[in-house]
Amino acid sequence: MKNALKVYKRDVKKVVTNWVALVIITGLMILPSLYAWFNIEASWDPYSNTNGIAVAVVNKDNGANFKDIRVDAGKDIVKQLESNDKIGWKFVDEKEAKAGVETGKYYASVLIPEDFSEKLLTIVKDKQEKPSLIYSVNEKVNAIAPKITSKGVTTVQSEVSKTFVKMVNGKVLEIVNKLGIELDESKPKLKELISMILYVDDRMPEINKGIDALEKGTVTLEEFLGNVKKDIPLLQDTILKAKGIVNTSVVFLNKAKDGLQKTAPYIKEDLILARDLTSSAESLTREGIDVISQSAPKAKEFFVRAREKYVNAVDNINSIMDLLNYLDRDNSNGTLNRIKENLASIKNNLNGKIDTLNNVIASIDKGQQPSMDLLNKLGDRSQSASSSLEGIIGRYDSEIVPAINDTINQLTSVADSTITILNNANSSLPQLTGLLDKGADGTKKANELIKVLKEKLPPIQKSIHEVAGKLRKLDADSQLNEIISLMKNDAISESNFISNPIDIKENKIFPIPNYGSGMSPFFTTLSLWVGALLLVSLLSTHVGEMEGVKLSTSDIYFGRYLTFVTIAICQALIVSIGDIFLLKTYVAHKLAFVLMSVFISIVFSMIVYSLVSIFGNVGKAIGVVLLVLQISASGGTFPIQVTPTFFQMLNPFLPFTYAIGGMRETVGGIIKNVLVKDVATLNVYFIIPLILSVQLKGKLQNMNEKLVSKLKECGLVGH
Structure with a gap:
């Protein structure tokens, strides 16, 4: 390395003493950072500025009526969009929207047809028609804008569905709410009736006791008649008042019966909506299974949408089951029990689908191919919940509605039978009163009178006792207050809960505040490779002879590399420090x-320098080809899982993959074993070119010189 250091010192001296060379070298140090900085700044936070993307909205909806409900869905959609600043919604007429999309004035348009609300209400008819939002997009204007506008339209669709579910459930709960209030208001009358009948029932044993005493001669007939006749008006008055209260209760129960019967169509509407949601989810699931082998991200979109629809269907089924449980609290109606069991089975099926979809989506998020067992579970047509719901809907009018009516009729049957019993008792009292009057004529008919009394009084006692027994049962039923409380709940808040039962709380594990900071690992890594290419493009790997020193191939290789790596380190320091303090990127x-940037620059300079040192101009071309491949296959911009199979296979073999991975650790938050793996792999990319260069440079030098000499003969390559 002694001679190599001499070459390095000579290079440094020449640069320092030659101002032109110094300017060029300084430019080489700065140029790569400009490449990174401009790209990071340009992509700083594009997704927070989507309100500049113009989308035309055309509302042609005429609205529709259903009984006393006015539905104007188009107007509601426009009102929602007016308060939505995520996209630049422009409310125009159809002609303006069409021309604007074609010319590029608007990126897309959303048209709400005339029959949108009308089709929305076909859920209560025998044949349903799904309403449509007509979405037109000009994809030639920009590649990313259609994805953003499509997401906006999907959000609108979701809001419309949620609002519709809320409206249907709101009407059902509103009816139940009114019934609960009426029942609560009538409760004092029911209490009064109960108290009076129980008092009469308690007095009957005393009357019987008096008759027995008379028969045994313990009291005189005159004393007995006086006591009994004193209680007869009370008995008669009590029975008459009881009849009046029961008649009032019957009127109320009939009103309640009419109100509850109005809920039957709404239950059917919820069943139809659950079926449609489930059918749509099953179709989306099958589409996801069909495309998963070609594009896992596309399949994930289908699976996520399917999961949302399954969740909404489960919410609908829950609301149906709650209402059926209100109507059949003691599970005495066999038909309703079977329906509830069927709905519970369907709900378990849907929850199983949701769990399976969660597992499939989790596998895709991890970059794994979901197992065939999971996919087969999702695609199993024998487990179709929509067909089960279709069967329930088909039997609804013929089986379920009569069962609901039977349950409601039972509520009034007690009152009806009570009135009959009281009428019987009331008709028997005049006979009893007449008998007592006759008893006053003398004692010669006393024995006959006593026998008649003992014969006539037990039916009256039995009638009153039967009424009292039923009322005692009603009074002891603690569930009455619970039902009233449930029925009186706020219909609006319950409807809001059913239409949107889940809030998502986002938990960012490694939060990065803006898109530019998230992209800085990629653009910084890319600029360092570009910097290495600039060095070999402007600086020569060839070393001239030194006076008094015989340079070997290794001396030349290492001596000039020290110059290259010095400049490369300066490039890394400028770009990384500039990212932090000039652009204020989050790190x-x-x-x-900074240290990772320097290390990556050393590795890249070794790779590119070695290629050019061994292969000359061909090495420069290889460096450019590697740059192109690594931009596409490193996963720096889009997740590698969404790229074609070729790039996914190439990804593990590229230095960019591990360089960007290591930089992301330092930006978002370091997981030690991940960073160690990336650094260790980059060391391999440093060592392999180094060994190959030492082994091959001398052997290939003569061949390279001949190739270069032959190439120069054409006159197109400089000397």
């Missing part, structure tokens, strides 16, 4: 970032 570990 978690600043010193490590």
Whole structure:
């Protein structure tokens, strides 16, 4: 290395003493940093400025009516977009939108058709038609803009779906809410009825006791008649009042029955919506399975959308099951029990699909190919939940609606039978009163009267006791208050919850505040390779003879490399320090970032210098080819998993892969074993060119000189 150091010292002296050379060398040190800085600054935070991307919105929706509900979905969409500043929404007419998209004034347009709201309401009809948003895009204007505008339109679609679910569930819960309030208001009357009937029932044993005493002669007939006749008006008054209260309760229960029956169509609407969501999710899943072998990211898009639809379908099924449980609290209706069991099975099926989709998406995120078992699970048509829901919908009008009506009818049957019992008791009282009056005529008919009394009174006692028993059961039913409480819940807040039951809380593991900082590892690495190419383009690897010193091939190689690597280190220091302090890029570990830049520059200079030192101009061409390949296959811009198979196979063999990986560790946050792996691999890329150069440079030198000499004969290559 002694002679190599002499070559290096001579190079330094020549540069320092020659101002032209000094200017050129200084320019070589600075030029690569300009390449990195301009690119980082240009891409600093593009996704926060998407409001400059103009998208035309045309609302032609005429709105629609369903019973007492007015739906104007187009107007609602426009109102949502007016408050959305993520994209530059422009509200224009159809002619202006079409011309603007064609000329590039607008990147895309969204047209809401005249029948949008009308088709949205076909969910309550026998044949459903899905409404459409017509999305037109001019893809020649820019490659990235269509992806951004498409995401905006997808967000609008999701908001419309969420709002529709919220509206349907809101109407169901509004009906239940009103019934709960009415039931709560009538509760004091029910309590009064219960108290009166129970009092009469408690008095009956005392009357029976009096009759027994009379029969045994322990009291006189006159005393007994006085006591009994005193209680008869109370009995009659109580029964009449009880009849009035029960009649009032029947009116209320009939009103409640009518209200509950109105919920049946809404249950069917939720079933249809769940079926459509499930069917759409199954179609999206199959599309994802079809394309996963060609493009995992594209398949992931399908799987994510399918998962969202499955989640919405599960929410719908939950709301249906809750309502059915309200109607059939004691699980006494066999048909409703079977429907609830079917819905529970479908819900478990959908939750299984969601879990499987989560596993598939997680595999794709890790850059792995999902297993065939998972994909087969997703594509299993025998487990189709949409067909199961279709079966329930098909039986809805013929089986489920009658079952719901039967359950509601049971609520009024108790009141109806109570009225019958009270009528029977009331009709028997005049007979009893007449008998008692006759008893006052004398004692000669006393025994006959007592027998008749004992015969007539038990049916009355039985009637009153039956009513009391039923009312005691009602009074002891603690679930009544629970049902009233549930039914009185705020319909609006419940509807909001069902339409949007999940909030996503983002947890950034290694937060990087802007896109430019996230791209700095790639552009900094790229500039260092460009710097190495500039060096071999402007500086020669050939070393002239030194007076009094005989230079070997190794002396020449190492001596000139020391000059190259010195400039390369300066390039790395300028670009890395400039990233931090000039551009203010975010770097978690600043010193490590600078040191990693210097290390990468040393490795790159060794690779490129060795190529040119061994192969001459051909080596320069190889360096350019490697640059092109590494830009595409290093995963510096797009994830390597979204690139074609050729580039994915090439990725592990390129120095850029590990250089960018190491730089990302210093920018986002260091995981020690990852950084050690990247540094160790880059060391291999340093050592291999070094060994090959020492072994091959001398052997290939004569051949290279002949090739260069022959090339110069054509007169196109300089001397």
